[in-house]
Amino acid sequence: MTTSTTQPAPSWRSEPPVRSERGIRAVQPVAALLGVIGLGICLVLSLDVVSAAVALGLELALLPLLRIPVGTLLLRTSPVLVAVPLTGVSIALYGRASGREWFDLGFAHVTDGSLVLAVATMLRVLAVGVPSIVLFIGMDPTDLADGLAQILRLPARFVLGALAAIRMMTLLGDDWRQLAMARRARGLADTGRIRRGASMAFALLVLALRRATTLAVAMESRGFGAPGRRTWARPARFRAREWAMVAVLVGIGLVSIAVSVAVGTWRV
Amino acid sequence: MTVPGARAARIEFHDWGWRYAERDDWAVRGVDLVVEPGERVAVVGASGAGKSTLLRAVAAVLPDEPDPDDDSAAAAEGSVLVDDVTPGAVRGRVGLVMQDPEAHTVMSRVGDDVAFGCENTGVPRGETWERVRSALDVVGLDLALDRSTTMLSGGQRQRLALAGVLAMRPGALVLDEPCANLDPSGVRQVHDAVRALLDETGATMLVVEHRIGTWLDLVDRLVLLEPGGGVIADGTPADVLRIHGDALTAAGVWVPGAEPERCSARAPRPAPPRAGEIPGSVPGSTLAFRPLDGAGTRTSPRAGEIPGSSAEPTRVFRPLDEGGRAAEHTAEHTAEHAAEQAAEHAAEQDLLVAEGLGTARGRRQRVGSGIDLDVRAGQVIAITGPNGIGKSTLGLTLAGLLRPADGTLRATTTLAGDAGPAPHAWSSRELAVRIGTVFQDPEHQFVARTVREEIAAGPQALGISDTVERVGELLDAFGLAHLADANPFTLSGGEQRRLAIATVVATRPPVVVLDEPTSGQDRATWQAVVDRLGALADAGTAVVAVTHDRALVRALDADEVVLSATGAAPAAETRAPAAETRAPAAATRATATGTRAPAPATATNAPTEVTT
Numbered sequence: 001m002t003t004s005t006t007q008p009a010p011s012w013r014s015e016p017p018v019r020s021e022r023g024i025r026a027v028q029p030v031a032a033l034l035g036v037i038g039l040g041i042c043l044v045l046s047l048d049v050v051s052a053a054v055a056l057g058l059e060l061a062l063l064p065l066l067r068i069p070v071g072t073l074l075l076r077t078s079p080v081l082v083a084v085p086l087t088g089v090s091i092a093l094y095g096r097a098s099g100r101e102w103f104d105l106g107f108a109h110v111t112d113g114s115l116v117l118a119v120a121t122m123l124r125v126l127a128v129g130v131p132s133i134v135l136f137i138g139m140d141p142t143d144l145a146d147g148l149a150q151i152l153r154l155p156a157r158f159v160l161g162a163l164a165a166i167r168m169m170t171l172l173g174d175d176w177r178q179l180a181m182a183r184r185a186r187g188l189a190d191t192g193r194i195r196r197g198a199s200m201a202f203a204l205l206v207l208a209l210r211r212a213t214t215l216a217v218a219m220e221s222r223g224f225g226a227p228g229r230r231t232w233a234r235p236a237r238f239r240a241r242e243w244a245m246v247a248v249l250v251g252i253g254l255v256s257i258a259v260s261v262a263v264g265t266w267r268v
Numbered sequence: 269m270t271v272p273g274a275r276a277a278r279i280e281f282h283d284w285g286w287r288y289a290e291r292d293d294w295a296v297r298g299v300d301l302v303v304e305p306g307e308r309v310a311v312v313g314a315s316g317a318g319k320s321t322l323l324r325a326v327a328a329v330l331p332d333e334p335d336p337d338d339d340s341a342a343a344a345e346g347s348v349l350v351d352d353v354t355p356g357a358v359r360g361r362v363g364l365v366m367q368d369p370e371a372h373t374v375m376s377r378v379g380d381d382v383a384f385g386c387e388n389t390g391v392p393r394g395e396t397w398e399r400v401r402s403a404l405d406v407v408g409l410d411l412a413l414d415r416s417t418t419m420l421s422g423g424q425r426q427r428l429a430l431a432g433v434l435a436m437r438p439g440a441l442v443l444d445e446p447c448a449n450l451d452p453s454g455v456r457q458v459h460d461a462v463r464a465l466l467d468e469t470g471a472t473m474l475v476v477e478h479r480i481g482t483w484l485d486l487v488d489r490l491v492l493l494e495p496g497g498g499v500i501a502d503g504t505p506a507d508v509l510r511i512h513g514d515a516l517t518a519a520g521v522w523v524p525g526a527e528p529e530r531c532s533a534r535a536p537r538p539a540p541p542r543a544g545e546i547p548g549s550v551p552g553s554t555l556a557f558r559p560l561d562g563a564g565t566r567t568s569p570r571a572g573e574i575p576g577s578s579a580e581p582t583r584v585f586r587p588l589d590e591g592g593r594a595a596e597h598t599a600e601h602t603a604e605h606a607a608e609q610a611a612e613h614a615a616e617q618d619l620l621v622a623e624g625l626g627t628a629r630g631r632r633q634r635v636g637s638g639i640d641l642d643v644r645a646g647q648v649i650a651i652t653g654p655n656g657i658g659k660s661t662l663g664l665t666l667a668g669l670l671r672p673a674d675g676t677l678r679a680t681t682t683l684a685g686d687a688g689p690a691p692h693a694w695s696s697r698e699l700a701v702r703i704g705t706v707f708q709d710p711e712h713q714f715v716a717r718t719v720r721e722e723i724a725a726g727p728q729a730l731g732i733s734d735t736v737e738r739v740g741e742l743l744d745a746f747g748l749a750h751l752a753d754a755n756p757f758t759l760s761g762g763e764q765r766r767l768a769i770a771t772v773v774a775t776r777p778p779v780v781v782l783d784e785p786t787s788g789q790d791r792a793t794w795q796a797v798v799d800r801l802g803a804l805a806d807a808g809t810a811v812v813a814v815t816h817d818r819a820l821v822r823a824l825d826a827d828e829v830v831l832s833a834t835g836a837a838p839a840a841e842t843r844a845p846a847a848e849t850r851a852p853a854a855a856t857r858a859t860a861t862g863t864r865a866p867a868p869a870t871a872t873n874a875p876t877e878v879t880t
Contacts, residue, residue, distance in 0.1 A: 011398075013397065013398050013401045013402075014394035014395065014397050014398040015394075015397060016393065016397055017379050017397075017412075017413035017414050140376075141376070142375065142376055142377060142380060163375075164374055164375075167373075167374075167375075167376050170418065171370065175712065178707060178709070178712040179712055179713075181664065181669040181670075181705070181707075182705070182707055182712045182713035183696070183713075183715065184669060184696045184699060185667060185668075185669060185696075185699060185700065185703075185704065185705040185713070185772070186696075186700055186704075186713065186715070186725065186726045186729070186771065186772070186775070187696050187697045187699065187700025187701070187726050187729040187730050187775060188696060188700075188715060188725060188726070188729050189696035190695050190696045190697050190729075199715050203711070203712070203714065203715075206711070206757055207711060207712075210711075211370075211371055213331075214366065214368060214371035214372065215371055215372065215374070217324070217329045217331075217364075217366070217372075218364075218366065218371065218372030218374060218429075219374055219384075220328075220329045221327045221328075221329045221362075221363070221364035222363075222374070222384055222385035222388060222432060222433070222436065223359050223360045223385050223388035223389045223436065224384075224388050225388075226359045226360065226388055226389060228389070228390050229390050230387055230388055230390060231386070231387050231390050231391055231392060231393060231396065232387060232393070233379075233380065233383035233386065233387050233393055233396045233397065233400075234380065235393070
């Protein structure tokens with residue numbers, strides 16, 4: 001770290017602000033990202049029930065450590081929870097037929113083979129979906145951006161542009177409410193829901209483009225995109241904590257493979 | 269603290285001009301101007317004179333590169349130099365702060381936002397934080413570095429932007445209407461922060477602002493720019509104001525000392541002569557009060573005159589004839605007579621009654637409580653108070669767009685007719701003929717492709733038979749006839765503002781609620797908007813304006829309701845000294861905070877203002 005040499009002594013004033021985060025929140029989000037990718041790779045190597053069940057079991061056992069309120073957990077994972085049964089049903093109907101046949105609807109067969117495959121797929125979706133959602137609940141996009149740019153070396157222009165766009169999303173929510181109220185105030189909100197929605201979406205797009213243009217000017221006026229090397233005010237480090245996070249996630253995947261091989265259900 | 273390496277910049281325009289891509293006309297042309305290092309210059313001029321373009325050129329943020337081979341591309345002529353080189357070559361030497369505080373916060377944490385410029389220009393990490401902390405000190409922003417930037421007030425946001433600029437150690441500071449959207453306390457904060465920044469760095473400054481009075485104590489020079497004509501006046505502020513005062517006012521500049529008089533936008537009645545009025549001249553024709561826009565096409569009446577022909581003075585603005593009361597102001601009266609009668613009748617008619625009203629943004633975010641208020645026909649109510657206290661939320665609640673969180677908001681039978689007493693429960697059509705709302709950002713309420721369709725949208729949805737006539741009348745009355753086929757999104761700010769009011773008035777609601785109808789406007793646009801509101805009230809419409817604009821409160825002689833952390837109270841000093849011409853303003857009742865639970869929590873969601 002460089003400190004200005006003109007200063008007689010490096011003072012606290014030149015230190016980055018100390019974040020008060022503890023536990024899981026203090027881990028660089030890039031570590032979670034890499035770990036989840038590693039876990040996902042482990043789980044797509046096989047299509048058996050045991051490996052997916054073991055992985056999911058380990059995850060659920062570790063979940064309380066994150067101290068996420070149950071309500072938040074259910075709300076955030078609801079997309080996965082909805083998708084899982086749908087996946088299961090469609091694979092049970094259309095999955096490769098083998099073994100005893102339970103139903104034959106002509107175009108769809110439910111067989112032993114397709115049922116097993118459906119359960120395995122459902123468990124697999126959960127085993128990958130749950131950690132990739134819960135680890136990013138409450139994550140600070142700024143921290144992720146710092147990690148992506150400094151650790152993974154993604155282009156700063158791309159990362160910071162995306163970060164600024166995320167910040168604008170909340171403004172779009174306010175815009176949408178204003179647009180809805182304005183239409184009600186003018187007597188246009190009683191009928192034509194779909195057409196009204198389309199006109200609001202168009203207005204929202206116009207407003208978003210305006211905002212983006214202004215923001216681009218603001219960023220440019222502060223030297224964004226200037227030639228020369230960019231520095232990073234916030235350190236993003238990959239240290240023991242981060243390695244531990246990756247190790248735990250990839251470890252879950254390896255353990256599940258090992259168990260599966262040991263009991264003989266492993267198949268590629 | 270001395271700042272190493274922050275030498276004031278020299279800015280030079282030589283016969284400079286700029287044309288945006290896809291435009292036929294030059295935004296600015298023929299500018300010759302030299303700003304010596306450390307000089308502080310205010311640039312004024314009419315809308316469309318190219319002031320912002322000038323500033324953006326200095327900050328090197330004009331869009332598109334000029335291409336002499338392509339007719340539709342941007343074009344430049346002459347030269348603009350910062351320290352004798354093109355501005356793009358010394359990015360970071362010039363710091364820019366723009367009008368919309370919301371739009372130029374880049375990062376989500378205070379410290380990160382200030383550090384953003386330093387990072388881009390390659391300042392080492394340790395020095396960056398050193399600079400961030402001292403910049404926040406200079407602008408008087410005493411916030412934690414990891415505090416979120418989402419809940420800052422306008423004044424805090426602009427100071428944050430100034431801190432971000434200061435941390436880059438600029439040689440020049442360029443301010444493009446930094447105070448246009450701020451309340452008076454925000455304006456003071458930003459002014460003081462700029463002064464501190466200039467004291468600290470000795471930087472050159474260029475500032476553009478309609479209400480130029482804010483900056484006169486800090487600037488050495490005042491430069492008047494004419495659309496297409498370059499610099500037409502340049503000198504010390506005192507000289508330019510003295511010699512070119514009328515030209516400045518005509519250009520939409522708020523010249524100190526020429527503020528609108530109390531009640532100047534209400535019905536004509538014996539009143540003190542207005543500032544700037546030449547004795548013996550026809551009122552309305554003086555330069556200082558020319559009530560038209562830049563295009564000069566307005567046929568706008570003077571403040572308070574009933575728009576439209578004198579034969580049918582109240583036709584356009586007659587409130588909806590639902591309560592059977594509009595019969596009183598029909599055509600046989602003269603404009604003046606009708607207005608007086610309307611005012612007399614109006615004074616007796618409550619339209620909306622709020623009792624112990626509590627307001628909330630969204631489901632949980634309580635912002636105001638214990639508000640007692642009567643809205644009467646023909647009355648102008650100004651809801652004022654500091655930023656974040658819940659003025660807009662109260663306006664939207666009164667407008668029937670938000671459900672009251674507490675207490676009651678009741679529409680009297682005069683207003684409600686056969687609909688129920690609770691405005692928020694009305695259907696959209698029921699609401700549109702009773703209460704109209706003009707939003708802070710006019711672009712939120714536009715729904716059509718042309719100005720004409722825009723005005724017709726409301727009446728058409730209600731199945732009103734004379735829609736075409738109404739639209740024609742409103743186009744004329746609001747000076748929009750020449751723009752009837754233009755897309756609302758392409759209008760200028762002032763035109764959009766007038767269109768927004770016209771669309772709401774088209775359904776003839778007896779109550780009109782407006783959120784900051786005059787913020788960020790030049791003097792001419794301001795006058796046009798305020799005149800319209802005065803005319804509405806004179807014709808018997810109740811006008812509720814959420815505002816921090818003192819000039820608006822004065823010109824409309826509004827009953828002021830000041831929101832504070834302990835509820836709402838009428839401001840004593842806002843009434844005309846002797847309310848000789850109008851019914852006394854018994855309309856607004858003070859909230860006796862002792863009679864119900866005091867509401868210290870009222871402003872808990874307000875951005876915390878830092879007093880320095």
